[in-house]
Amino acid sequence: AHLDRMAEVDGAVHAFLHVNGEEALATARDVDERRARGEELHPLAGVPIAVKDVVVTKGQPTTAASRMLEGWVPPYDATIVERLRAAGLPILGKTNLDEFAMGSSTEHSAYGPTRNPWDLERIPGGSGGGSAAAVAAFEAPLAIGTDTGGSIRQPAAVTGSVGVKPTYGGVSRYGLIALASSLDQAGPVSRTVLDSALLHELIGGHDPRDSTSLPDPVGDLVAAAGAQDLRGLRVGVVRELGGEGYQAGVEASFTAALDLLREAGAEIVEVSCPSFASALAAYYLILPAEASSNLAKFDGMRFGLRVEPTEGPLTAERVMAATRGAGFGDEVKRRIILGTHALSAGYVDAYYGSAQQVRTLIQRDFAAAFEKADVLVSPTTPTTAFRFGEKLDDPLAMYLNDVATIPANLAGVPGISVPSGLSDDGLPVGFQALAPAREDARLYRVGAVLE
Ligand code: GLN
Numbered sequence: 001a002h003l004d005r006m007a008e009v010d011g012a013v014h015a016f017l018h019v020n021g022e023e024a025l026a027t028a029r030d031v032d033e034r035r036a037r038g039e040e041l042h043p044l045a046g047v048p049i050a051v052k053d054v055v056v057t058k059g060q061p062t063t064a065a066s067r068m069l070e071g072w073v074p075p076y077d078a079t080i081v082e083r084l085r086a087a088g089l090p091i092l093g094k095t096n097l098d099e100f101a102m103g104s105s106t107e108h109s110a111y112g113p114t115r116n117p118w119d120l121e122r123i124p125g126g127s128g129g130g131s132a133a134a135v136a137a138f139e140a141p142l143a144i145g146t147d148t149g150g151s152i153r154q155p156a157a158v159t160g161s162v163g164v165k166p167t168y169g170g171v172s173r174y175g176l177i178a179l180a181s182s183l184d185q186a187g188p189v190s191r192t193v194l195d196s197a198l199l200h201e202l203i204g205g206h207d208p209r210d211s212t213s214l215p216d217p218v219g220d221l222v223a224a225a226g227a228q229d230l231r232g233l234r235v236g237v238v239r240e241l242g243g244e245g246y247q248a249g250v251e252a253s254f255t256a257a258l259d260l261l262r263e264a265g266a267e268i269v270e271v272s273c274p275s276f277a278s279a280l281a282a283y284y285l286i287l288p289a290e291a292s293s294n295l296a297k298f299d300g301m302r303f304g305l306r307v308e309p310t311e312g313p314l315t316a317e318r319v320m321a322a323t324r325g326a327g328f329g330d331e332v333k334r335r336i337i338l339g340t341h342a343l344s345a346g347y348v349d350a351y352y353g354s355a356q357q358v359r360t361l362i363q364r365d366f367a368a369a370f371e372k373a374d375v376l377v378s379p380t381t382p383t384t385a386f387r388f389g390e391k392l393d394d395p396l397a398m399y400l401n402d403v404a405t406i407p408a409n410l411a412g413v414p415g416i417s418v419p420s421g422l423s424d425d426g427l428p429v430g431f432q433a434l435a436p437a438r439e440d441a442r443l444y445r446v447g448a449v450l451e
Contacts, residue, residue, distance in 0.1 A: 005137075006019060009137050012120055013115050013134075015134035016095055020094075023060075043198055045089070048089065050095045054177045056077065056176075063110075064100045065099045066304075078172070079209060095130030097109060097151075101179045103398065105388075105391065108126070108330075113388065114133045115133065116133060124155055125159060131144065144189070147405075148184045149406045152187050156380070157429065160419045161191060167414040168183075168185055170214055198221075201221050216438060224442070235373060238369070242254070250379045257420040260450055261449060279407045280399060282356075282359055283355075283406045283409070286359065288336070289339040293339070295328075298324065301319070307319070374439075384428065385428075414440040416433050431450055
C-alpha cells in the first residue's frame, strides 16, 4: 500500500531519493511467514520505514543529497539500520534532505527540493524534509531523521508530524554521515507519539561502536506515551523562545496547547534562559567548524565523486580541489569556508573558542531552568512553512528558523515536536518540549497529552 501511495504522490512530493520496493516487499513477506509460524516478533515488525539518506544502508545508495556521493553504495549498515532490519521493518527507501544535512528547507538538496504535502508551493522543512514529508504524505508510517540543530523537529513541525531528537548519546551515531559530531543525533519521525516511542526504544540504547554512546537504556518511553496524566509535572515556558519574530498564529496555537497541558494537571511556570539569545551565533560557528573537519574526507580519492583537472599536472591536491569544487553545493562550501576560518590560527580563540564558552553558558541556563521545571516548552519554529525561494538568497533568514531548536543540540538534551493544530494560515504548527539529558520519557508524557 505504501509503495502504491508513493507511486501516486511522490512525483509531486519528491520525498524519496531512492526507493527500495523489492527488498521492502521481501522483508514484509518474510515477516508475514514468521508471524504465521507463531514467532514472537517486535511490535513494529512488518511496519515499513523510510530512512534519511544521510544514514548508511548496506547495498543501497546513500548520497547525503550530494553530488559528492552520487553512485556510492555503502558496504555496511548503520547500527540503527541493523536494528531496524533485525526487528523486521521493511526499509522503503532513502529520503531527501539538504546536502549533508545543512539547511532548513531541503532546497539545498543536489537532487531538487521536497515539497510540503500540505501545500506543494511550500518547503517541508529541513534538513530532514524528505523524512517528514514521506510521513505526512502517507508514503511511510515511520521515518528516521537526524537532528544537529533541529532537522528532525523543524520538518516535523511544519508538516504536522511528530519528531524526536533523543538525548545526545542515546541513539548510536555509527553509520551516520557526520555533520557536526558533537551535535548529531538520529531519531524518529511519525504520525503519532506512540509510534515515535516504539521506534525510539528500538533504535536507542548502548552501542560499543559509538564512543559517545551512553551506557544506560533509553527508558520506558512506550509507557510514558500512554500515561495521559501530567499531575505533578512543572512545565517551564522559555521566555526567550517566543515573542518578537514569532508568527501570531504560531503563538496562539502554543498558548492553546499550554491550556491542554494545564487541563492534564501540569503546572505552568515561566523560566528565563538569557544565553539562548546567543545560541544561533554559537551554533553557526561550532557547526561549520566541525563540519569542515568531517567533510575533509571527501577528497576525490576515497569515496564517490572524483574529478580530474582538465589541464595541468595531476597532483593529489589538484584532484581534491577539482572534486570538491564540482561535488559540493554552495551552502556546503559556505560552511566549509566559515568553519575553516573559525578554526584557523589567529582566529580560533575569538570564534571557535568564544562559541564554546557560549555553549557552556547555554548548558548552565538549561541546568538552572531544569531546577524550576521538569520540561521546557516553546513553539518548535517561529513560523509555519515558508514558500520556496523565500529565504534561499538570505542565509541568515534561513538560519533564524532554527532559533528554538538549536539550544537543545548545544546542550545535548532531548526534544520533541508534536503537532499543536493549525495556524490561522491553515498550516501546521509544532509544539516543542525539552527535557534534561536521559529523561527522554518526559517528552513522550507531554507529547501524548497534545494528540
Ligand atoms: N537547519 C540547521 C542547519 O542548517 C539544522 C541542521 C540539522 O539539524 N541537520 O544547520
